[in-house]
Amino acid sequence: MVYSLLVKKRLNTYDITIFQTPKFGDKKGYEAVYRCFLEGNRHNDVLEKAFQTFNVADRMPPDYQARYVCTGDILLIDEGKKGQFYYKLHPEGWKQINRIHVR
Numbered sequence: 001m002v003y004s005l006l007v008k009k010r011l012n013t014y015d016i017t018i019f020q021t022p023k024f025g026d027k028k029g030y031e032a033v034y035r036c037f038l039e040g041n042r043h044n045d046v047l048e049k050a051f052q053t054f055n056v057a058d059r060m061p062p063d064y065q066a067r068y069v070c071t072g073d074i075l076l077i078d079e080g081k082k083g084q085f086y087y088k089l090h091p092e093g094w095k096q097i098n099r100i101h102v103r
Contacts, residue, residue: 005008009041010041011040011041012039012040012041012042013038013039014037014038014039014040014043014046014047014077014078014079015035015036015037015077015078015079015080016030016034016035016036016038016046016050016075016076016077016078017032017035017075017076017078018025018033018034018038018054018066018069018073018074018075018076019031019032019033019042019073019074019076020033020066020067020069020070020073020099022075023068024070024072025072026072027042027072030074032064033065033066034054034064034065036061038050038053041054043077043087044094047075047087047094050069051069051089051094052073053096054068054069055069056070070089070090071080071089071090072089072096073088073089074088074089074097075087075088075094084099086098086099
């Protein structure tokens with residue numbers, strides 16, 4: 001008889017903020033364009049979910065007025081007392097950055 005152990009991981013709710021520049025391709029002048037809450041097991045899940053949500057017109061929230069998430073955009077995951085984590089979208093995927101890059 002074979003037993004399988006199913007482990008249900010607890011989903012966390014993450015507070016995210018999307019930062020974009022006024023013009024695509026700019027390196028300075030990032031502004032917060034949207035803030036929401038997403039659920040996931042860890043940061044990679046939330047980053048993937050955010051990319052999928054904000055890159056498909058049918059999935060975007062009705063109050064989202066910014067452009068699609070694209071290369072160069074920054075996503076902040078705020079975990080309150082646990083800290084703030086910034087990720088920048090590069091052609092090869094999301095990379096964690098220092099907050100100093102957000103100007």
